[in-house]
Amino acid sequence: MKGMANDRPANLTARPVCFPFTGDVVGGSHFSVLGLVENLDPSRYVPVIVPQFPDGAVAKLFRDHGIRTETPMHWTELPYDRNVSPWKIAQVAKDIPSQIRYLRSRRYPVVHTNDGRTHATWALAARLSGARLLWHQRGDPGALGLRLAAPLLANQVVAVSQFASPRPGLWSAARKAQVVHSAFATDVQEDRASARTQLIHELGCDPRTVFIGFFGAFIPRKRPKLFMDAIAELAGRDLPRPVMGLMFGEAYDGGRTERELKDHGRQRGMGNIVRQMGFRTPGPHWLAACDMLLVSAYGEPFGRTLIEAMLVGTPVVATASGGNIEALCEGATGILVPPEDAAALANGAQALIKRPETAQALASAAMASAKSRFGDRSHAERIMAVYDEMLRIPLPNAADRSGPSSPSIKPLGLKSEATS
Incomplete structure (x- = not known):
């Protein structure tokens, strides 16, 4: 498919990190990820951006900054800042097998999702593939995805503020969440x-x-x-x-x-x-x-x-x-x-x-x-520390990437979140 790169990272000691993006509305989350990936240590982690549309605005944003992108498949686009219908949820479920095959073929140890629509369309596939999932919470702390899906699917949750963090409870991702404020280029100068x-x-x-x-x-x-x-x-x-x-x-x-x-x-x-x-x-x-x-x-x-x-x-x-x-x-x-x-x-x-x-x-x-x-370099160091922490935690059946890596989980009805 157009936009797909078939080569593996040149640095074989670095671990690839998959950053999928559903939809093509460029917002704050995309610029935050751009600041992050530009400051990752290339000897440790190599980012691969997976935009839904190979010729869209999201793909262009990252390619214009020299960041590798690939779009290996079609998957369901959820509506922006609107409720998701049961029919859309059924379509998302049909995409999961091809997403799992892609993630396993690239042997991604980490999948990093950054907005509500992407959590809804990639989180389950990430966990079923055997990868670790970093759920970056940039939206409403009351969102169904954070409250119901993240406790089950996320290995770690990073929230952009205390306000955005999951609330404690019997069924909550709070125990595996931390706050890391968003990254910014602090050397910016304007006349x-x-x-x-x-x-x-x-x-x-x-x-x-x-x-x-x-x-x-x-x-x-x-x-x-x-x-x-x-x-x-x-x-x-x-x-x-x-x-x-x-x-x-x-x-x-x-x-x-x-x-x-x-x-x-x-x-x-x-x-x-x-x-x-x-x-x-x-x-x-x-x-x-x-x-x-x-x-x-x-x-x-x-x-x-x-x-x-x-x-x-x-x-x-x-x-x-x-x-x-x-x-x-x-x-x-x-x-x-x-x-x-x-x-x-x-x-x-x-x-x-x-x-x-x-x-x-x-x-x-x-x-x-x-x-x-709010420096972008210190932010990248903190996120890489989260990756390191996740990769030291073994997952059930993660060693066997050719077979199921966790029990079957039914997709949840989610409300897609807008980017910040």
Whole structure:
């Protein structure tokens, strides 16, 4: 099949790690994995990315960075951020034998899954193949997959935050879980003045305008309408400078959500104070172009753009929810406000607009904090330590890769999770 590489890793002493990806929506999990695989020690572990679509956006992201990819088979694509039907679950079950054959043929000792759709489509095959499964939990801690499947199928669970970690219980993956915050390129540098000038020229607006950014997929967890309401609230106040909300991102439902957001803006009489900017890369450049990041999300496990904003010196106002609380220290590296409250978000933004010296102090402290806590090299070392730990634990029948390696397990009905 197109995109498949038939050679084994050149370094025969290194152990290959399979990173499958279901779907073709590029999100935070993909960039996190990219940061990880670029920092793995090649004498110890060799990453192989297995994207569902050999010519898709996910495959291109990794190939453009010189990372090996191969797509050995067709398998079922689950819907993005929607419930999975029984019919889809039946289709997933039919894919398992071919996935097992592939994993055994490559003799993968480790399979590393990174999002809800991939957990649902590859976790069972990984365990039945005899490989160790690292379940990287980047989504909702209440997801059925984490609660019901991970305790049975995962050898180890790595959560991106305490918030995202499995909750303790009689049937829980908590006993084999640990927190490893996501990886970031902490040496990133952006010319903030140049990036801002680029926005001014593109939008043709008053050079004094305060650009307030929303970054992420237009999905319910990100609360895009709440962001718009906060901008409308802010624009109605007595401020020293005009404001504009810029929404960098997109939905994956054929444009329905984008149209709903535009209708919401018209109903609120926002005019041109909120603009949809589309999905753009590189993210840090556009974050640096903004005067502020406003994080309206609720229950965000560990927002990637929040950390990237910290690294490029963009002040952050965020809801006191999910992993935001672990990333920011209120009043020291950012402003945390009550969730689901447009006025509270507007209050936080207003405080930074009226006190630019405070905004600068918070941004400087946040940059130092992010650089010291979220380096990609230390992250890779911690993940390789997890691989090492898993490979020291023998699995039932793992020595016999030609036959069944565990009892038959029926697929569970799962809800696919969006990437962060």
